[in-house]
Amino acid sequence: MIKVEHTNKTFSGKYGEVHALQDVSIHVEKGDIYGIIGFSGAGKSTLLRLVNGLETPDSGTVMVHDQDLGSLKKAELRKLRRKIGMVFQQFNLLDSKTVFHNIALPLILEKAPKDVIEEKVNEVLRFVELEDKKDTYVSQLSGGQKQRVGIARALTTTPDILLCDEATSALDPQTTESILKLLKKINKEMGVTILLITHQMQVVQMICNKVAVMENGKVVESGSVLDVFGKPQALVTKRFVQTVINDQIPESIVSLVKEQKEHFQVERLKFIGSSVKRPVISDICQVEGIVVNILGATVQELQENVMCVFILQLIGSEDKICEAEKQIDANGVIRERVEVI
Numbered sequence: 001m002i003k004v005e006h007t008n009k010t011f012s013g014k015y016g017e018v019h020a021l022q023d024v025s026i027h028v029e030k031g032d033i034y035g036i037i038g039f040s041g042a043g044k045s046t047l048l049r050l051v052n053g054l055e056t057p058d059s060g061t062v063m064v065h066d067q068d069l070g071s072l073k074k075a076e077l078r079k080l081r082r083k084i085g086m087v088f089q090q091f092n093l094l095d096s097k098t099v100f101h102n103i104a105l106p107l108i109l110e111k112a113p114k115d116v117i118e119e120k121v122n123e124v125l126r127f128v129e130l131e132d133k134k135d136t137y138v139s140q141l142s143g144g145q146k147q148r149v150g151i152a153r154a155l156t157t158t159p160d161i162l163l164c165d166e167a168t169s170a171l172d173p174q175t176t177e178s179i180l181k182l183l184k185k186i187n188k189e190m191g192v193t194i195l196l197i198t199h200q201m202q203v204v205q206m207i208c209n210k211v212a213v214m215e216n217g218k219v220v221e222s223g224s225v226l227d228v229f230g231k232p233q234a235l236v237t238k239r240f241v242q243t244v245i246n247d248q249i250p251e252s253i254v255s256l257v258k259e260q261k262e263h264f265q266v267e268r269l270k271f272i273g274s275s276v277k278r279p280v281i282s283d284i285c286q287v288e289g290i291v292v293n294i295l296g297a298t299v300q301e302l303q304e305n306v307m308c309v310f311i312l313q314l315i316g317s318e319d320k321i322c323e324a325e326k327q328i329d330a331n332g333v334i335r336e337r338v339e340v341i
């Protein structure tokens, strides 16, 4: 549905050149909620602007619906963009106009008939649950309500792609959750594919099925959310994952672990999907000569799955520890040795 292939974009600024995108590729399929995460300056907005045709790459291609944006005429690009809705961090609404007027704006600009506008606005207002605010001025709304209006406006042209630019960054945690639920409902019930950029891993955890992690203009890691959360490779990805899943040994027990006189190994186990049901702990307990000490455990919801992280201290000889590790690996659990420093 969206294919960005080997794109590069360099800006010339006051202090020299900025390589905003370096060989960036992402593939978004129909029905995805695809998250692009990165710290400030990573290149997320530039990538999003390529997808809606506001920016052109220096090299590489951007395909939307199998159409190469670089080869489209202005009118063709306008037509394609009609099917791409945009949601912004700062809502980009007209404060002195009513909710109805703001939502109707894209259709007013298209000179759609009044009855068509009325019907469509009512439909999207129902969907975002703001029917009672139809005649309220935007200046009188809360941040969450403003974002619902922004989303409703993006839906009036019945887009099949929604691009969200930090849509929840200006909102409190509770409102963020309700907006994310609304985006998920749009994806599920309207079949709209969503590409969002964010710097909050919580957003990715709550609604995305795929994620690309950006750093210094490059995609350093991408894949399904389950894979990326389960086995983050790049340091920046590990840091983002740790903001939502605490997989570290609690500081307070590090010294207790170090006091252990017998030979031991600390292991981090991640159970995702069906591996949650495996009796791994009881399996290792059956390895003769191994004592298991649970140092930490967390459970997080991830998509329609749960991810459990266990930090275990296996006490026993190196041979016995290797035997226990084989038992763990045979159960399809993600395992890594943890050095206690």
Ligand SMILES: Nc1ncnc2c1ncn2[C@@H]1O[C@H](COP(=O)(O)OP(=O)(O)OP(=O)(O)O)[C@@H](O)[C@H]1O
Pocket (backbone or CB within 6 Å): 011, 012, 013, 018, 019, 020, 038, 039, 040, 041, 042, 043, 044, 045, 046, 047, 199
């Ligand atoms: N029009 C421009 N002219 C010059 N430099 C630009 C321009 N647009 C972006 N940049 C630079 O490109 C780099 C990537 O910017 P971009 O806005 O894509 O990052 P970002 O990940 O979206 O960051 P943020 O989360 O802060 O918006 C930054 O160093 C930025 O200063």
